[in-house]
Amino acid sequence: MSGEFLRIEGVGKTYVSGGKTSHVLADIDLAIDAGEYISIIGHSGCGKSTLLNIIGGLTRATTGAVILDHSEVNSPGPDRAIVFQNHSLLPWLTAYENVRLAVDKVSGGTRSRAERHDWTLHNLELVHMAHARDKRPAEVSGGMKQRIGIARALAMEPKVLLLDEPFGALDALTRAHLQDQVMQIHMKLRNTVIMITHDVDEAVLLSDRIVMMTNGPAAQIGQLLTVPLARPRNRLEAASDPIYLNCREAVLRFLYERHRYVEAA
Numbered sequence: 001m002s003g004e005f006l007r008i009e010g011v012g013k014t015y016v017s018g019g020k021t022s023h024v025l026a027d028i029d030l031a032i033d034a035g036e037y038i039s040i041i042g043h044s045g046c047g048k049s050t051l052l053n054i055i056g057g058l059t060r061a062t063t064g065a066v067i068l069d070h071s072e073v074n075s076p077g078p079d080r081a082i083v084f085q086n087h088s089l090l091p092w093l094t095a096y097e098n099v100r101l102a103v104d105k106v107s108g109g110t111r112s113r114a115e116r117h118d119w120t121l122h123n124l125e126l127v128h129m130a131h132a133r134d135k136r137p138a139e140v141s142g143g144m145k146q147r148i149g150i151a152r153a154l155a156m157e158p159k160v161l162l163l164d165e166p167f168g169a170l171d172a173l174t175r176a177h178l179q180d181q182v183m184q185i186h187m188k189l190r191n192t193v194i195m196i197t198h199d200v201d202e203a204v205l206l207s208d209r210i211v212m213m214t215n216g217p218a219a220q221i222g223q224l225l226t227v228p229l230a231r232p233r234n235r236l237e238a239a240s241d242p243i244y245l246n247c248r249e250a251v252l253r254f255l256y257e258r259h260r261y262v263e264a265a
């Protein structure tokens, strides 16, 4: 592993609002290889979204830098697509149109109309949503909306896919189904993914490495855990695999023994 693809170097973040200063992140160093699936886990409010937004270019780091493929990240860009917990689809557009809009924006100058049409459909097929291409967000389930959001993000062919609790609002069965699909897509595309989650099993099942954050203020990476489970992974087989169980226990111990959540006063 060279860790040259995405480097987070000494990243810190301080918010100043209403005369109050809060040190959210301090000295975050992380090197990620192309094709890795990384999860970020930590208690509520520790700064996970802040870190993801810094990588996405939506928030500027106070100190340090993010270097993606040898260029410093200073603003949002199509090379980093973000999928949020609550889908951000345009309600007046169909599934096809939501994805097509992103495709036109990113590859309007490089692909013909026919190619952009095919590419839009290809990405809807990837998430098994081609059958619902003409439905608007209000006409489909929460899981389907997330799948359209993932299709839209993938269609932009980002260097990094940033997932901010993408399955957080879904029921357990839909969530498991979508996790399996994301694993299949990752196997197929070998894309680089950084995902925030609160779910220990989700982190272990999907990730190559898990970034465990300490509690804030000034949260840091407390532990970095490699998940040496072979791929493709099957959730039923994994559930009794000693490697899976050891990783799961390591994350639980980190969260509930070493860095227990303390309710803010």
Ligand SMILES: Nc1ncnc2c1ncn2[C@@H]1O[C@H](COP(=O)(O)OP(=O)(O)OP(=O)(O)O)[C@@H](O)[C@H]1O
Residues within 6 Å of the ligand: 015, 016, 017, 022, 024, 042, 043, 044, 045, 046, 047, 048, 049, 050, 051
């Ligand atoms: N724009 C902002 N201005 C001031 N403080 C902010 C801002 N955005 C986030 N914060 C604060 O930074 C801290 C970290 O927030 P962040 O959303 O990154 O945490 P998180 O770990 O993603 O939380 P959760 O798991 O609950 O989503 C919180 O205390 C939050 O109130």
